[in-house]
Amino acid sequence: MKFEKLHDGIAGHDQSYALINRGFSAETRSAGQWFETTAEIYDNFLNILPPMDYTADGFSMSEFATGSLTDAFLRHGGRFFYLSINRERSGDFTNAVRAFRDHLAFAERTV
Secondary structure: OOOEEEEEEEOOHHHHHHHHOOOOOOOOOOOOEEEEEOHHHHHHHHHHOOOOEEEOOEEEOOOOOEOOEEEEEEEEOOEEEEEEEEOOOOOHHHHHHHHHHHHHHHHHHOO
8 A cells, every 4th residue: 555644743623623624625635635633523523423343552533535435544652643544345444453453663763
């Protein structure tokens, strides 16, 4: 999976919503796009709708953004992240979380 960081630093409330609502076409939204957000945003989205996937690592939204893309919110090392994922099969969420954690770990080692 290819990852594309959408924002440097932690996106606050207004910036997070602007990034999440950036558009719903294939030209503006693709699997692997991500940014760091806040615990408040994570909690807000967890409480909007029942999640489709829910683990200790995070959750994915039951309402799809476009086609097979949905929004996922993840916890990692006390930090919170948004990640756009392709969700066609039940294992897609788990695989995306695993790949994203590997991506973060690699980025942390190379800094």
